[in-house]
Amino acid sequence: MPRSAFPDKDDRPAVIKTWQTDKKFTDADLLKLQNGLSLMSNYFFYVTMNSGDAPKRLDLAEAITHITEPALKDVYLRDGVATSRMKIEEYEKIAPSIKPYMISDASKTFLIEYEKVLHKNVGQKGLEFTYNDINDKPVSFSDFKGKFVYIDLWATWCGPCKAEIPHMKKIEEDYHGKNIVFVSLSLDKPKDAQKWKDFVTKEQLKGIQLMADKDFGSDVAKNYDVNAIPRFLLFDTKGNIINADALRPSNPELRVQLDKLLKG
Numbered sequence: 708m709p710r711s712a713f714p715d716k717d718d719r720p721a722v723i724k725t726w727q728t729d730k731k732f733t734d735a736d737l738l739k740l741q742n743g744l745s746l747m748s749n750y751f752f753y754v755t756m757n758s759g760d761a762p763k764r765l766d767l768a769e770a771i772t773h774i775t776e777p778a779l780k781d782v783y784l785r786d787g788v789a790t791s792r793m794k795i796e797e798y799e800k801i802a803p804s805i806k807p808y809m810i811s812d813a814s815k816t817f818l819i820e821y822e823k824v825l826h827k828n829v830g831q832k833g834l835e836f837t838y839n840d841i842n843d844k845p846v847s848f849s850d851f852k853g854k855f856v857y858i859d860l861w862a863t864w865c866g867p868c869k870a871e872i873p874h875m876k877k878i879e880e881d882y883h884g885k886n887i888v889f890v891s892l893s894l895d896k897p898k899d900a901q902k903w904k905d906f907v908t909k910e911q912l913k914g915i916q917l918m919a920d921k922d923f924g925s926d927v928a929k930n931y932d933v934n935a936i937p938r939f940l941l942f943d944t945k946g947n948i949i950n951a952d953a954l955r956p957s958n959p960e961l962r963v964q965l966d967k968l969l970k971g
Contacts, residue, residue: 731750731773732779732783735776737776737779738778744783744786747774748783748786748787751766751770767787767801767805768805771805771808781808781810784808785811785813788805788817788818794950794952794954795829795950795952796954797954798822806818828931828948828950829949829950830948832947832948833848833856833942833946833948834848834927835847836848836926836927838892838918838919838925838927840916841904841916846915848946849946851888851890851942853944854887854944855886855887855942855944855969856887856888856940857888857942857953858892859875859889859956860894860928860931860933860940861936861937862893862894862922863895863902864895871937871957872910874956875889875891876912876913877956878962886944886969887968888914889913889914890914890915891912891915891916891917894922894925894928894936895922896922897921897922900918931951939953939954940953941964949968
């Protein structure tokens with residue numbers, strides 16, 4: 708309930724501790740309740756937030772160890788996958804541990820369509836574009852052929868975008884000299900071109916700094932259905948899409964992926 712203060716962990720009723728240890732979610736009739744699924748989701752949210760550990764990006768595999776009824780596991784996992792907004796790399800990592808429990812025809816059909824959408828752009832040729840750098844020199848996507856390409860779509864007004872900049876700088880520094888190009892492509896409005904140039908200079912941004920011609924109306928934004936930023940794109944050495952919604956620089960898994968690609 709909304710209140711100005713909450714009891715400390717040590718002051719909470721003892722029954723709460725039994726909720727975290729006892730077997731639970733044992734009856735499929737829970738799904739007959741309109742809020743049956745949300746009861747499970749809210750329970751695991753509570754446990755995660757009060758475990759003392761930092762919340763994990765994806766904890767579906769851990770959650771299912773506490774659900775004993777197969778039908779409940781199936782529904783919980785289907786909802787979890789549908790709402791998690793996983794990247795391809797995240798899904799492929801967690802899929803082997805959860806797919807054996809997604810046993811219903813509804814879940815199997817859902818997974819087929821989910822994976823189809825997740826991989827729909829993989830392997831397709833990346834959009835050929837040409838945009839100017841801060842010196843008004845045109846730079847084209849085809850200029851990077853033969854190298855892996857990681858593109859950051861951002862803008863100077865975007866707080867979450869700017870929060871990724873220190874991570875982007877570090878990853879550019881650590882992978883300097885390797886067969887990968889880092890491109891920061893601004894979706895600032897054309898009228899703010901000088902503001903973008905000044906920001907790039909002031910913040911000493913590295914890599915290749917470009918600005919799209921029509922912000923969210925530019926070809927690159929429309930081609931990749933970009934309606935929110937930051938957004939990251941990853942391409943192979945032939946200019947084909949690896950992921951049109953790639954991992955962020957702040958995600959440690961990005962380095963794992965890049966190391967694997969560069970070794971291959």
